Amino acid sequence: KQEVTQIPAALSVPEGENLVLNCSFTDSAIYNLQWFRQDPGKGLTSLLLIQSSQREQTSGRLNASLDKSSGRSTLYIAASQPGDSATYLCAVLTAAGNKLTFGGGTRVLVKP
Amino acid sequence: GAGVSQTPSNKVTEKGKYVELRCDPISGHTALYWYRQSLGQGPEFLIYFQGTGAADDSGLPNDRFFAVRPEGSVSTLKIQRTERGDSAVYLCASSATGGSLPSPLHFGNGTRLTVT
Numbered sequence: 001k002q003e004v005t006q007i008p009a010a011l012s013v014p015e016g017e018n019l020v021l022n023c024s025f026t027d028s029a030i031y032n033l034q035w036f037r038q039d040p041g042k043g044l045t046s047l048l049l050i051q052s053s054q055r056e057q058t059s060g061r062l063n064a065s066l067d068k069s070s071g072r073s074t075l076y077i078a079a080s081q082p083g084d085s086a087t088y089l090c091a092v093l094t095a096a097g098n099k100l101t102f103g104g105g106t107r108v109l110v111k112p
Numbered sequence: 113g114a115g116v117s118q119t120p121s122n123k124v125t126e127k128g129k130y131v132e133l134r135c136d137p138i139s140g141h142t143a144l145y146w147y148r149q150s151l152g153q154g155p156e157f158l159i160y161f162q163g164t165g166a167a168d169d170s171g172l173p174n175d176r177f178f179a180v181r182p183e184g185s186v187s188t189l190k191i192q193r194t195e196r197g198d199s200a201v202y203l204c205a206s207s208a209t210g211g212s213l214p215s216p217l218h219f220g221n222g223t224r225l226t227v228t
Contacts, residue, residue: 102154
């Protein structure tokens with residue numbers, strides 16, 4: 001059974017610092033890994049999707065890496081801003097099924 | 113709107129009542145998913161539709177939960193004899209393709225269900 005873990009569960013940084021969010025998964029037989037952002041009381045917004053054959057994806061200040069063999073992904077957010085405050089979730093699509101398995105999320109607070 | 117729409121946004125019901133939660137996916141999306149998110153946790157898979165059929169319902173917790181998608185677009189999640197433990201945010205997502213093809217999921221804002 002696929003299990004996804006995100007560390008840390010919460011993170012507080014001053015504005016301008018770079019953010020590093022970690023995600024690990026137990027079953028390396030994945031099709032893709034997706035990072036989402038969730039604001040309080042809202043749904044999930046897809047940030048980046050990395051195919052299993054890719055090593056990283058970039059979008060603006062966001063960069064996500066994937067090491068499938070070790071079961072890890074890292075989301076980097078450069079030069080954090082207060083508007084980056086949210087919960088960040090990673091999820092993997094496993095080869096065994098059609099469903100995403102989510103981690104518990106990292107709650108980020110960027111202080112002005 | 114172009115996004116996934118879920119109604120109602122909030123639902124309060126008494127223990128033992130029946131509730132229906134609605135999801136309007138993005139037009140043309142063939143795959144539709146229901147997830148449940150408890151406070152402070154990541155979403156948990158409930159059921160996945162490809163077209164009109166439930167391709168995977170392995171996440172439904174028990175037979176009080178049922179979902180339909182009769183015309184391959186709108187879906188309804190139905191919960192009978194609600195219990196306080198059913199209180200959560202129910203999220204719907206759709207994607208242009210389903211299964212293992214690399215298509216991002218687009219989520220709605222969810223329905224917050226509270227069972228008193």
